[in-house]
Amino acid sequence: MISRLSVSIVRACLRAGTGGSPTAVLDETRLSDVERCRVPVLAGASHAVFVSVGGSDVSLRFFTAEGELPACGHGTVAALAFLAERAGGTEYRGTLRAAGRSFAGWAVREEARVRAAFEPGPVELREPTAAECGLVLPALGVGRDTLAPGTRVASVGRARLLVPVTSRAALAALAPDFGQLQSACDRFGLLGCYVYSVPTRSGRIAARMFAPSIGVPEDIANANSTACLAADLAGRGVTGIAVDMGDSLGIPATITATARPGPVVRLGGTAKVTDLIRLP
Structure with a gap:
């Protein structure tokens, strides 16, 4: 039964201690996948993370209103904050499992906030086809x-x-046709589109993530897409980035990423457990 479940609300990927993406985090429980999809909706979040602790290993499952995701970067940051708060002490380290993959996660408690980091795994990159660009870019409203x-x-x-755009102003002005975008993404099997401004010399970037195919028209924070961008930019000599998201939604968020040869990407973000609620 989904009613009366205890759910922690974690604001993941804060910027200067504010904003962040509200994420529902809860202990693994006996729910159908349909019921799991209802949890983020009832909790007022875009994503829900189900946490199962078994000895030194922690298994994670991620859901939106539309179904299960194999990975979720800001959901992993939220889960690490949840685990660190529960463990107490200053530092938390654990082995996380999601979608058949194991990886290390770290978290440091700093007063009311938690600074978390993890390695999301290998990133695959390729050039888009003309057909992909021909349908997706107009749906985004990105022109030549x-x-x-x-x-x-x-x-x-x-x-x-x-999708890189020339400036933060061009990014802020985007107004996608979400029906057209969902149709295009579904046709090519794309999770969504991560549009970002050209990096400054310091590696500061603004980004917006549009993913109507998974029930999230625009994401406040999307860490796994930031990891993908970090891997791509590493091949062009950029080894560290800080990405600002959520401004168009009035909820600021920032995600950091570093990349070393491989490339091996490490994602980071600050989070805070803000509420403990019971689902209606």
Whole structure:
């Protein structure tokens, strides 16, 4: 039964201690997948993370209103904050499992907030096809005057389109046709589209993630897409980035990522457990 379940609300990927993506985190329980999809809706979040602790290993499952995801970056940051708060002490380290993959996660408690990091795994990159660009870019509202070089299809679990635009102003002005975008993404098996501004010399970037195919028209924070971008930029000499998201929704969020040869990407974010609620 889903009613009266205890759910922690974790604001993941805060910016200067504020904003962050509200994420529902709860202990693994006996629910059908249909019921799991209802949890984020009832909790007022875009994503829910189900946490199962078995000895030193922690298994994670991620759901949106539309179904299960093989991976979720900001959901992993939220889960690490949840685990660190429960463990007490200053530091938390654990082995996380999701979609058949194991990886290490770290968290450091800093007063009321938790700084978390993990390695999301290998990133696959390829050039998009003309057909993909021909359908997806118009649905996004990205034209030749605002498109910058370097569009890629990237995957860490599921494929998504990385689309660079010339400026933060061009990014802020986007108003996608969500019905058209969902149809295009579904046709090519894309999770969604991560549109970002050209990096500054310091590696500061603004981004917006549109994913209507998974029930999230626009995501406040999308860490796995940030990992994909970090892997792509590492091949162009950019080894560290800080990505600002959520501004168009009035909820600021920031995700950091570093990449070393391989590339091996490490994602980071700050989170805070803000509420403990019971589902209606």
